[in-house]
Amino acid sequence: MEVYRIKDLNFTYPLMDKKALNNINLIINKGEFLTICGKSGSGKSTLIRQLKTILSPHGKKEGEVYFSGQPLPKVEHRIQASQIGYVFQNPDNQIVTDKVWHELAFGLESLGYDNKTIRIRVAEMASFFGIHNWFHNKVTELSGGQKQILNLAGIMTMQPSVLILDEPTSQLDPIAASEFIETIKKINQELGTTIIMTEHRLEEIIPISDRVIVMDEGSIISEGTPEEVGKDLHRNNHPMVHSMTSAMQIYAGVRNQLPYPITVNEGRRWIDSFMEGKDIKINSVESIREKRDVIIKLKDIWFKYDKSLPDTIKDMSLEVEKGEIYCILGGNGTGKTTALSIISGILTPYRGKVFIGNKNLAKMSTREKFINNLGVLPQNPQHLFVKKTLELDLYEMLSELKIPKEEKSQKIKEVVELTELENLLNRHPYDLSGGEQQRGALSKVLLLEPKILLLDEPTKGLDNFFKEKLAKILKTLSNKDVTTVMVSHDIEFCAKHGDTCAMVFDGNIVSSKPTKEFFAGNSFYTTSANRISRHICSKAVTIEDVIRLCQENI
Numbered sequence: 001m002e003v004y005r006i007k008d009l010n011f012t013y014p015l016m017d018k019k020a021l022n023n024i025n026l027i028i029n030k031g032e033f034l035t036i037c038g039k040s041g042s043g044k045s046t047l048i049r050q051l052k053t054i055l056s057p058h059g060k061k062e063g064e065v066y067f068s069g070q071p072l073p074k075v076e077h078r079i080q081a082s083q084i085g086y087v088f089q090n091p092d093n094q095i096v097t098d099k100v101w102h103e104l105a106f107g108l109e110s111l112g113y114d115n116k117t118i119r120i121r122v123a124e125m126a127s128f129f130g131i132h133n134w135f136h137n138k139v140t141e142l143s144g145g146q147k148q149i150l151n152l153a154g155i156m157t158m159q160p161s162v163l164i165l166d167e168p169t170s171q172l173d174p175i176a177a178s179e180f181i182e183t184i185k186k187i188n189q190e191l192g193t194t195i196i197m198t199e200h201r202l203e204e205i206i207p208i209s210d211r212v213i214v215m216d217e218g219s220i221i222s223e224g225t226p227e228e229v230g231k232d233l234h235r236n237n238h239p240m241v242h243s244m245t246s247a248m249q250i251y252a253g254v255r256n257q258l259p260y261p262i263t264v265n266e267g268r269r270w271i272d273s274f275m276e277g278k279d280i281k282i283n284s285v286e287s288i289r290e291k292r293d294v295i296i297k298l299k300d301i302w303f304k305y306d307k308s309l310p311d312t313i314k315d316m317s318l319e320v321e322k323g324e325i326y327c328i329l330g331g332n333g334t335g336k337t338t339a340l341s342i343i344s345g346i347l348t349p350y351r352g353k354v355f356i357g358n359k360n361l362a363k364m365s366t367r368e369k370f371i372n373n374l375g376v377l378p379q380n381p382q383h384l385f386v387k388k389t390l391e392l393d394l395y396e397m398l399s400e401l402k403i404p405k406e407e408k409s410q411k412i413k414e415v416v417e418l419t420e421l422e423n424l425l426n427r428h429p430y431d432l433s434g435g436e437q438q439r440g441a442l443s444k445v446l447l448l449e450p451k452i453l454l455l456d457e458p459t460k461g462l463d464n465f466f467k468e469k470l471a472k473i474l475k476t477l478s479n480k481d482v483t484t485v486m487v488s489h490d491i492e493f494c495a496k497h498g499d500t501c502a503m504v505f506d507g508n509i510v511s512s513k514p515t516k517e518f519f520a521g522n523s524f525y526t527t528s529a530n531r532i533s534r535h536i537c538s539k540a541v542t543i544e545d546v547i548r549l550c551q552e553n554i
Contacts, residue, residue, distance in 0.1 A: 001029065001030045002027050002028065002029055002030065002069075003028055003029065003030045003032075003067070003068060003161065003162055003194050004026070004027070004028040004051060004065065004066065004067060004162075004196075005026075005027050005028075005064075005065075005066040005069075006024050006025060006026040006027075006028075006050075006063070006064075006065050006066075007025060007063055007064045007065075007066070008023060008024075008025060008062070008063040008064070009021055009023070009024040009025075009047075009050065009061075009062070009063035009064070009065065010022060010023060010024075010060075010061070010062040010063055011046060011050065011057075011059055011060070011061050011062075011218075012059055012060045013057065013058075013059045013427075013431075014058060014059055014060075015426060016059075018218075018423075019218050020043050020046045020059070020218050021043050021046055021047055021050070021218045022043075022217070022218040022219045023063075023219065024047060024063070024218075024219070024220060025220075026213070026220065026223075028194065028196060029194075030161070030192075030194055031188070031192045031193075031194055032194055032195070032210050032211060033185075033188045033194075033195045033197075033208060033209050033210045033211075034194075034195065034196050034197070034209065034210065034211050034212075034213065035197050035198075035199060035202070035205050035206060035209040035211070035212050035213070036048065036196070036197065036198045036212075036213045036215060037198070037199060037200070037202055037212065037213070037214055037215070037240070037243060038214055038215035038216055038240065038463070039216065039240070039463045039465055039466075040433055040435030040436060040439075040461070040462065040463045040465075040466060041433060041435075041436060042215040042216050042217060042218070043215050043217070043218040043219075044198040044215055045166055045167075045198060045433050045434075046218075047215070048164050048166060048196060048198055050065055050072075051065065051067075051072070051084065051162075051164055051196065052072075052080055052084045052086055052164065053072055053073055053075070053077070053080060054077065054080070054081075055086060057431075067080075067083075067084070068161075078111065081107075081110075081111065081158070082111060082158045082159070082160065083160050083161050083162065084160060084161075084162050084164065085155035085156065085158065085160035085162065085163045085164065086155070086163075086164045086165075086166075087148070087151055087152055087155065087163070087164070087165040087166065087168045088151075088166055088168075089166050089167045089168065089170050089171070089434050089461065090171060090380070090434075091144060091147035091148040091150075091151050091171065092147065092380075094151045095139050095147060095150065095151065097139070098138055098139060098140075099136065099137070099138060099139065100131065100134055100135055100136065100137050100138075100139060100142070100150060101122065101126075101135050101136060103139060103150055103154050104122045104125060104126060104131070104150070104153055104154050104157055105118050105122050105157070106154060107154055107155065107157055107158050108121060108122070108157055108158060111158065121157045121159075122157060124157075125153045125154075125156055125157045126153070128153075128156075129149055129152070129153040129156075129183065131149070131150065131153055134146065143176065143332040143333045144171050144172055144173075144176065144332045145172050145173070145175075145176025145177075145179060145180060145332055148168055148169075148171070148172060148176075148180055149179075149180065149183065152168075152180075152183065152184075152187075156187065156191075156193075160193065161193065161194060162193070162194045162196065163184075163187065163193050163194065163195050163196070164196045164197075165184070165195070165196070165197040165198070165199075166198050167198055167199055167200060167434060167461060168180065168184075168197070168199075169181065169199065169201055170200070170201070170434060170460050170461050171379075171457070171460065172332065172489065173330070173331045173332050173489045174489060174491060174524070174525070175331055175524070176331070176332055177201065177204070177489070178204060181204045181205060181208070184197070184208075185208050188208075200243070200435075200461070200462065200463050200464070202243055202244060202245060203245050203246060203492075203528050206226045206244065206245050206248075206262060207226065207245065207262050207263045209226055210225070211223060211224065211225065212224065212225070212226050212229040214229060214233065214238075214240050216238075216240070221238070221240075222238075222240075226245075226248075226262050227260050227262060229244075230244050230248045230251075230252075230260065230262070231260065234251075234252045239465060242464050242465075243463065243464045245262055245263070245264075245267075245528070246264070246267065246492075246527070246528035246529045246532060246543055246546075247261040247262055247263060247264060247266055247267030247270065247528070247532060248260075248261070248262060249543050250267060250270075250271075250529065250532065250543055250546050250547055250550070251267075251270065253543070253547035253550075253551075254274070254547055254550040254551060254554075255554065256274060258270055258273050258274060264528050264531050264532055267528075267532035268531075268532050268533075268535070271532055271533055271536065271546070271550070274550060274553075275536060275550075275553060278553050280536060280537075280553055281552050281553055282537050282549065282552075291321070292321040292322045292323060292324070293321065293322050294319045294320065294321055294322075295320060295321065295322040295324075295356070295357060295451075295452065295483050296318075296319070296320040296326075296343060296354075296355070296356060296452065296483065296485065297318075297319050297320075297354070297355040298316055298317055298318045298319075298339070298342070298343070298352065298353075298354055299317055299352055299353045299354075299355070300315055300316075300317055300351065300352040300353075301313050301315070301316040301317070301339075301342060301349045301351070301352035301353075301354070302314060302315060302316075302349055302350055302351040302352055303338060303342060303347060303348075303349040303350060304350070311507055312335050312338045312507055313335050313338055313339060313342065313349065313507045313508075314506065314507035314508050315352075315508060316335075316339060316352075316507065316508050316509060317352075317509070318339075318502065318509055318512065320483060320485055320500075321483070322481050322483055323478045323479070323480075323481045323482065323483055324478070324483055324484070324499045324500060325474055325475070325478055325484045325486070325497060325498050325499045325500075326483070326484065326485045326486070326498070326499065326500050326501075326502070327486055327488055327494040327498035327500070327501045327502070327515075328340070328485065328486065328487045328488070328501075328502050328504055329487075329488060329489070329491065329494060329501060329502065329503055329504070329525060330503055330504035330505055331505075334504045334505055334506060334507070335504050335506075335507040335508075336487040336504050337379060337456055337487055338507075339487075339504065340454050340456055340485065340487050342354060343356075343361075343374075343454055343485060344369075344374055344376045344454050345361050345362075345364070345369050345374070346376070348362065356369075356373070356374070356452065370448070370450075371448070372448065372449055372450065372451060373450060373451055373452065374450055374451075374452050374454060375445040375446070375448055375450030375452065375453050375454065376445065376454045376456075377441055377442055377445050377453070377454070377455045377456060377458055378441075378456055379456040379457050379460075379487075381437040381438050381440065381441030381442075382429070382430065382437060384440075384441045384444050384445075385429035385430065385437075385440070385441070387429075388428055389425065389426055389427065389428060389429075390421065390424055390425050390426075390427055390428075390429050390432070390440050391412075391425035391426065393429055393440070393444065394412045394415070394416070394425075394440075394443060394444060394447065395408065395412065397444045397447045397448065398411065398412070398447060411447060412447070415443045415446050415447055416443060418443075418446070418473060419439045419440075419442055419443045419446075419469075419473075420439065420466070420469070421436070421439055421440060421443060424436055424440070433461070434460065434461030435461040435462045435463060435466065437461070438458065438459075438460060438461050438462055439462070439466065442455075442458065442470070446473075450482070451481070451482055451483065452482070452483045452484075452485070453474075453477070453482060453483070453484045453485070453486075454485050454486075455484060455485070455486040455487070455488075456486075456487045457487060457488060457489065457490075458470060458486055458488070459488060459490040459493050460490075467490075467493055471493070471496070471497040474497065475497070478499075486498075491519075491525060491526065491527055492527055492528070492529075492542075492543075494515070495515060495519050495526075495527045495530075495541050495542055496542045496544070498515045499514070499515060500512060500513070500514055500515065500518075501513065501514075501515050501518040501519070502518075503518075503522075503525065515541070516539055516541055519541045520534075520538045520539045520541060526541070527541055527542060527543075529541065529542055529543045529545065529546045532546060533545075533546045533549060536549070537549055
């Protein structure tokens with residue numbers, strides 16, 4: 001039985017000539033787990049926003065969307081509110097009350113349910129989601145993963161028949177993301193709720209999907225089971241094959257006729273079959289970075305947000321060399337973002353010192369810190385936007401510089417080309433997708449030509465294609481002695497492009513090693529490619545490493 005029918009759907013944003021959605025025809029069945037993927041700007045978020053009237057963006061629309069056999073605009077808002085649940089990318093954007101229990105009850109209160117019904121449903125959902133341990137907490141005390149679980153539970157109290165999720169794990173660390181995905185799977189399988197989900201992090205989503213849809217330039221270019229879509233993309237040599245699971249990408253990179261793997265477990269069985277009977281050769285060459293001058297130094301740092309609160313940073317010390325790409329990893333709430341804010345001078349430790357170059361950060365003026373020195377990209381890119389269009393926002397970044405307008409225009413033109421934002425300059429920054437906002441914020445930071453880039457979750461919301469572009473930007477800057485310190489949950493990106501990786505736990509750095517060595521020694525904080533091949537070669541960390549290992553043993 002179908003829950004949605006989308007017929008000849010076209011959509012164009014105001015002031016845009018190109019269609020954001022182009023002739024979409026799609027049937028979504030009751031109880032199905034559907035994953036929609038594609039490059040940033042391919043139309044994923046625009047499509048799923050058409051599935052709930054109140055969230056439909058402003059613009060020119062043609063075609064029809066039917067919900068349970070009825071044209072969606074004719075379905076009452078009360079029915080849509082209760083039957084169509086929607087989880088946003090940023091958990092903070094959806095929370096409206098101050099206490100966990102009140103957030104769970106809020107949707108039901110808004111729909112006018114009586115107290116007895118509210119109490120029963122809230123108790124049921126709190127138990128189902130394991131929220132009873134933090135039921136009376138303030139929402140400000142929750143981690144990112146807990147907030148997203150709370151959003152989900154608050155929606156599920158209304159017992160929706162459909163749950164739509166727009167990149168819900170983009171702000172979560174790998175452990176919290178895995179737990180969240182497991183919860184989504186449980187909702188689908190145990191409650192029979194239809195799941196419609198857009199996501200860039202597909203490693204754990206694709207294996208539990210009934211059907212995968214790939215979008216490109218507003219059109220559906222492939223749909224079917226994960227295996228059918230993977231083979232289709234491989235056969236057509238489409239770049240989206242590089243966004244599939246690690247097992248699928250490794251399979252596509254090695255000439256073979258073995259069964260098609262999708263999960264890590266299937267990937268391990270595939271590589272065992274591939275290597276069977278071979279005298280395995282391992283020619284892994286370690287790249288050695290020459291020692292450079294230390295540009296950032298934290299020495300015995302202690303920090304707490306309030307005298308009455310426990311320490312967030314505890315006796316932390318680290319050194320970052322000039323031109324290095326230094327990646328800081330760890331779970332939500334371990335102190336990563338706080339450490340980055342201390343390096344930038346936004347937060348001041350109560351004990352210990354921070355040195356930028358040979359200068360004590362505490363004795364540097366604001367101008368010394370931020371003019372051609374430190375460039376900071378915050379976790380929420382919206383914090384950098386202050387104007388009505390992206391173009392005005394970029395000019396605002398150069399407003400303090402006393403240079404001719406022509407020179408400003410040239411600088412903006414160069415950075416816009418670098419970050420591929422040419423077609424988005426007239427858009428309001430808040431109308432951009434999460435990945436586009438991230439690129440816009442990065443453009444603003446790059447305009448100041450910093451010597452040190454401090455990036456908090458820079459790959460959040462980015463597709464694999466622009467991640468590679470970002471890596472090239474960072475490596476080009478690295479060759480010009482620009483140093484990058486990035487906090488990230490993106491293990492695959494750090495493993496492929498970082499020079500040094502550090503693990504933060506409980507406010508301190510517990511491990512800091514060259515990237516290959518760091519990931520080869522970890523069990524959970526490592527890549528899917530390493531989990532597939534570690535029993536054969538522990539130092540094969542990236543997909544490219546595993547493909548190379550296989551090719552050497554054909």
